[in-house]
Amino acid sequence: MVGILLITHGGLGTCLIECASHVMGSRPDRVMALAVRPNDDPGIVLDQAKGLVATLDQGDGVLVISDMFGATPSNIARRLLLAGKIEGLAGANLPMLIRALTYRNEPLAQVAEKAMSGCIAGALRMEKEGC
Numbered sequence: 001m002v003g004i005l006l007i008t009h010g011g012l013g014t015c016l017i018e019c020a021s022h023v024m025g026s027r028p029d030r031v032m033a034l035a036v037r038p039n040d041d042p043g044i045v046l047d048q049a050k051g052l053v054a055t056l057d058q059g060d061g062v063l064v065i066s067d068m069f070g071a072t073p074s075n076i077a078r079r080l081l082l083a084g085k086i087e088g089l090a091g092a093n094l095p096m097l098i099r100a101l102t103y104r105n106e107p108l109a110q111v112a113e114k115a116m117s118g119c120i121a122g123a124l125r126m127e128k129e130g131c
Contacts, residue, residue, distance in 0.1 A: 001029070001030060001058070001060055001104050001105055002060050002061055002062065002063055002100075002104040002105075002106075002108050002111045003030045003031070003032075003053070003055075003056025003057050003058065003060070003061070003062040003063070004028075004030065004031045004032075004056070004062070004063050004064075004065065004097070004100055004101070004104065005031075005032050005033075005034065005049065005052050005053060005056055005062055005063070005064045005065070006031075006032070006033040006034070006064075006065050006066075006067075006092060006097070007033075007034045007036065007045075007049060007064060007065070007066045007073040007074075007076055007077050008033065008034075008035065008036065008066060008067040008073050008092060009035075009036055009067055009068070009071065009072075009073060010035055010036075010037065011033075011035055012033075012035075012067055012092070013033030013034065013035060013065075013067075013092070014033045014035065016033070016092060016093075016094060016097050017031055017032075017033055017097075019094050019097075020094065020097045020098055020101060023094070023098060024098070024101065028101050030056050030058070031056075031101070032052050032055070032056060034048060034049055034052060036072050036073045036076070040072075042072055042075070042076060045072075045076055046076050046079055046080075049064075049076055049077070049080055050080065053080055053086060057085070057086075060107075060108060061084070061085050061086060061087065061108035062085070062086050062087075062108075063086075063087050063088075063089065063100055063104075063108065063111055063112055063115065064077045064080055064081070064086060064087070064088045064089070065077075065088070065089050065090075065092045065096065065097065065100070065115070066088070066089070066090045066092060067090070067091070067092045068090060068091070069090035069091065074088075074090045077090070084108065084109075085108070087108055087109065087111075087112040089112060089115055089116060089119070091119050093119055093122060093123070094122070095118040095119060095121065095122025095123075096115045096116070096118045096119035096122065097115070097118075098118060099114045099115045099117065099118030099119075100112075100114065100115035100118070102114070103115075
């Protein structure tokens with residue numbers, strides 16, 4: 001089973017895990033969040049992230065998800081990446097996390113692709129429903 005680490009601004013990762021737990025009916029195993037606060041030292045947060053990745057990886061790899069590309073959380077996530085072992089995605093949202101959780105027994109690369117498809121398919125402009 002692929003481990004999942006969310007590295008996000010503030011408590012967004014924890015909130016996404018709580019929402020996913022609600023949708024799925026229980027809190028998923030081997031999913032963790034790491035909050036990056038405004039005054040955090042990126043080097044210290046990177047060390048924390050490395051420790052969490054080691055905890056989450058039980059041989060199938062880890063998918064690291066950050067909230068916004070180019071910001072500190074994604075910059076930390078990018079430093080963790082290791083082909084075939086640690087994949088990374090930016091643009092965290094609930095459909096992305098739900099897809100990652102649903103397909104996490106697949107190979108790591110496939111979990112990343114499914115998560116991205118959830119991210120893309122989950123963002124759309126809604127029209128008013130007719131009565």
